Amino acid sequence: MVWRFWLTLFGVALVSINLYLTAAVYVDAKKRGIDQLNLPPGVWALVTFFFPLWGFFIYWLMHHSTLVIRDRPPF
Numbered sequence: 001m002v003w004r005f006w007l008t009l010f011g012v013a014l015v016s017i018n019l020y021l022t023a024a025v026y027v028d029a030k031k032r033g034i035d036q037l038n039l040p041p042g043v044w045a046l047v048t049f050f051f052p053l054w055g056f057f058i059y060w061l062m063h064h065s066t067l068v069i070r071d072r073p074p075f
Helices: 004-031 040-050 052-063
Strands: none
Touching: 004 040, 004 052, 040 052
């Protein structure tokens, strides 16, 4: 009986984290507009919703990591 409570609590926590990551990616992608790979914010949100950690990690790599090639001032 007690294990059902903890399992339910764990499931609710996972769904909450998933929804939070999806919303965070959507808001940030909407702020940036169509950017990397020409994908609109809704597609980024769907990728993050169905593949939470991978979607968030790929989005972070493409938009916020030091691997991103940003516009550099001319020399």
